[in-house]
Amino acid sequence: MEVKIGVQHTPREIVLESGLSAAEVESTVAEALTGKAQLLSLTDEKGRKVLVPADRIAYVEIGEPSTRRVGFGAL
Secondary structure (H helix, E strand, O other): OEEEEEEOOOOOOEEEEEOOOHHHHHHHHHHHHOOOOOEEEEEEOOOOEEEEEHHHEEEEEEOOOOOOOOOOOOO
């Protein structure tokens, strides 16, 4: 699942591929935004952990799961 996180006062967004479902990502973000957690903590498919202070989150975009394309065929 591709997740894009916009951070306030930062020109670039954080993009990561998460192994979580869309509902799990949404639940994690909701917990951070409602104050149940101080940080939004997500782990990408390579095991790297991304921590974003909950009060600095501008937006979170949850995309479709991406599939790897292999070969030189026409799209």
